[in-house]
Amino acid sequence: MNKEKFLAALRRRLKVLPADEAERILAYYREMIEDKVESGWAEEDAVREYGNVSALARKILAENPNRRPRNVGKIVAIVLASVCAVALCVTIGLAEVLKTTTWTRTATGFNHPGDTANYTYKTYDALDGSVDLIRVSAEKKAVVFQPWEKSGIEVRYPTNSYQQYDFSSSGGTVSVVNRDSSGKNLKWAWDDSEAPAITVMLPKDYSGSIEVDTTNSFIKASDFNKVKNMECTTSNSAISVNDFTAQSLSFQTQNAAINLRNVSALEKMEAHTQNAQIGLEKISAPDITLETENALITGTILGKEDEYTISAQTTNAISNLKNRGGGSKRLSVETTNAIISVRFEN
Amino acid sequence: MDIQIKKGLLDICVLAVIERNDSYGYQIIRDVSSSCVEISESTLYPILKRLEAGSCLTTYSVVHNGRLRKYYRITPIGREKIRGFFEEWEEMKQIHDFILREGKPDE
Numbered sequence: 001m002n003k004e005k006f007l008a009a010l011r012r013r014l015k016v017l018p019a020d021e022a023e024r025i026l027a028y029y030r031e032m033i034e035d036k037v038e039s040g041w042a043e044e045d046a047v048r049e050y051g052n053v054s055a056l057a058r059k060i061l062a063e064n065p066n067r068r069p070r071n072v073g074k075i076v077a078i079v080l081a082s083v084c085a086v087a088l089c090v091t092i093g094l095a096e097v098l099k100t101t102t103w104t105r106t107a108t109g110f111n112h113p114g115d116t117a118n119y120t121y122k123t124y125d126a127l128d129g130s131v132d133l134i135r136v137s138a139e140k141k142a143v144v145f146q147p148w149e150k151s152g153i154e155v156r157y158p159t160n161s162y163q164q165y166d167f168s169s170s171g172g173t174v175s176v177v178n179r180d181s182s183g184k185n186l187k188w189a190w191d192d193s194e195a196p197a198i199t200v201m202l203p204k205d206y207s208g209s210i211e212v213d214t215t216n217s218f219i220k221a222s223d224f225n226k227v228k229n230m231e232c233t234t235s236n237s238a239i240s241v242n243d244f245t246a247q248s249l250s251f252q253t254q255n256a257a258i259n260l261r262n263v264s265a266l267e268k269m270e271a272h273t274q275n276a277q278i279g280l281e282k283i284s285a286p287d288i289t290l291e292t293e294n295a296l297i298t299g300t301i302l303g304k305e306d307e308y309t310i311s312a313q314t315t316n317a318i319s320n321l322k323n324r325g326g327g328s329k330r331l332s333v334e335t336t337n338a339i340i341s342v343r344f345e346n
Numbered sequence: 347m348d349i350q351i352k353k354g355l356l357d358i359c360v361l362a363v364i365e366r367n368d369s370y371g372y373q374i375i376r377d378v379s380s381s382c383v384e385i386s387e388s389t390l391y392p393i394l395k396r397l398e399a400g401s402c403l404t405t406y407s408v409v410h411n412g413r414l415r416k417y418y419r420i421t422p423i424g425r426e427k428i429r430g431f432f433e434e435w436e437e438m439k440q441i442h443d444f445i446l447r448e449g450k451p452d453e
Contacts, residue, residue, distance in 0.1 A: 025391065028371060031415055032387050035372035038411070056388060063392040 003033050006047040012180065012211070013057035018068045025060060052289070054250055119158035119196050124151045124176070126169040132208035132228070133173040134200065139180040142197035142237075143212050145221040147204040151307075158196040172208075176200075218256075238276075249285075264302075281343065286329040294337045302343045303329065314340060356385060358431045360393050361449050364403060368419045394418060404426050 001009070007026055014022040016222070023120065037047040052055050131153060136143050138253075141158065141287070147341045148154075151344035155176055157165060162182035168175045177193060178198065195217055207226040212219055213233040225245035232239050242261040251258050251271040258271045258278045265285035271278050272291045280290075280299030290297050309327035312319050312334075333340055359382045364376050371390065378385045397403045402424035407414045 027392055027414075027416070031389065031413070032371050032375075034413060035415070037372070039372070050387070059388050060391070 001044065001047050003030070003037075003043050003047060006033075006050070006053065010057060013054060014060065015213075016061065016067050017064060020068050021064060021066060022068075023327055025064075040110070047242070052270070054252065055271070059251070073310075119160050121156055121158055124155040124157065124167050126155075126174045130208075131169075131174050131206075133204070133206065134210050135173060135175045136178075136198060136200065136212040136214070138178040138198055138208075138212075138214040138217075140182075140196070140216050141178055141180070141214055142217040143214050143219050144197050144199045145210065145212075145256045146199060146201055147223045150201070151203050153203075153206075154201040156199040156201070158198070158329070220248045228270075239271075261301075276326045280342065288330065289332045289334075291332075291334040292338065293335060295335065296339050296341070297333055297335055298339070298341045300343050301331070302346070303344055304346065305344045312340060315340070356383070356389070357393055357397060358428060359383065359385075360390065361397060361402060361420060361428055364418050365420045365425065365428060368417050370417050372413050374418070400427075410437065 007030055010029065011026055012021065014025060017025070033046045034041065036127070037043050052134070087207065088171065113336040125273070134153065136155075138278035153174055155174075155298045156169070157176070159165060159176065162180055164179045164181070166175075166176075166177040175200065180332070188267055197217075202224070204224070205226050206224060207228060209229040210221075210227060211229075211231045214237075215234065216236050217234065218237040219234050220240045221232075221244060222242045223244070225243075227244070228247050229248045229250075230244075231250040231252075232241075234256070235253060236255045237253060238256045238259065239251045239253055239261045240260075241249075241263050245264045247266045248268045249265045249270070251260075252273070254274045255276055256273065257276045258273050260271070260279070260283050261281040263269070263283045265287075267285070268287040268289075269283065269285040270289040270291075270330055272289075273295070274293040275295055277296040278290050278292055280297075280301060282302050288301070306324075306325070307327050308331045310324045310331045311330075311332045312321040312323055313332075315336040317333065317335050317338045317340060319333070319335075321331075321340055321342055333342065356378075359378050363369060363377045365374075369377065371387070371394075375385060375387060375390060378390075386411060394403070398405065398418075401421055401424070403418045403420050406417050407421065408417055423436075
């Protein structure tokens, strides 16, 4: 990875920090890399020294508990800017259609029986142009990715007076940003079909990347097999992915499960959570990292145990995996206070 | 080593390096790693942040090859902190010697 890609990847993961703190940290790492290059390091080597960007970001976030306030005023400015961007895109020839299909659903929060939130569902379509990145950043919305027969991309989203949405489609990137100012902390059951959900319909052979982050609600994706990189980040809610193949996959949540079934990464797969299980069924990748605390890692990996160099780090845990070297593939499993029960299957 | 002790010692190591000469990120990593203990960039950042928050150092920027490099300079409070470390070290040494003496059979 080169310096700019590394810094961009790090910047994305530090979005939750106050903007000035994030900028200071990025400037620090940029300066460090540039000084190393000046003293003779190759840029790629300097970046590689940092290892996994997600792990580095987690370390940084652990040292810095401050969080960026999510600000409605800023979103208004972004929406205005993106309206201008849309006008520009139409003249450049990237066609977008803002269709409004309206139907009303009533959703009830499980922990707040008297709490009903009315949503109107609308759609946003990005029809033309090749898309190589879809970015969804939401609050308290489930995000679901589903394949469809069409060749374009459609985002179906729930809106009401507490929601701000900002859509953009330019330079090959489709971006959806949702901010929720309802101030309610609705806790949805992890498989609640009534949860307000942003559904992204993609062509079956979508071959770009996906980045999604949301809060307090689940992420689901299934039935894609050409995706490049997918990164899913949520909190207090599950990530469920099945029948999915991508070059690389990264899943991050807390207090909720990560469930993967028939999921395969051609390069690398990582799943991180705490206080919740990682459930695997027939997953496969040449480089797998699984990490949780106070919970269970269980399931099956396709392949032979002796193909893997295994590093199983557990504290106060029972693990059926033993450290071993000499494999052409890599499996790293880390947990505390828990059970690891992972079998290999051909 | 106990992690709390290590954290405190690393802060002093970094301060000591800056006390000799104003320095910048990569130089500090090299100096501390070569003469004291291996320190990574991700470990150094919170140390510098903590020292600055405690007024033990100040920062300034210098243009270098068309980019800005951030330099760190020790303050009088920072020098005090190093002095305090030496005093504590003396005290720790006395306790260490005491334990050693008391532990030995009579000669």
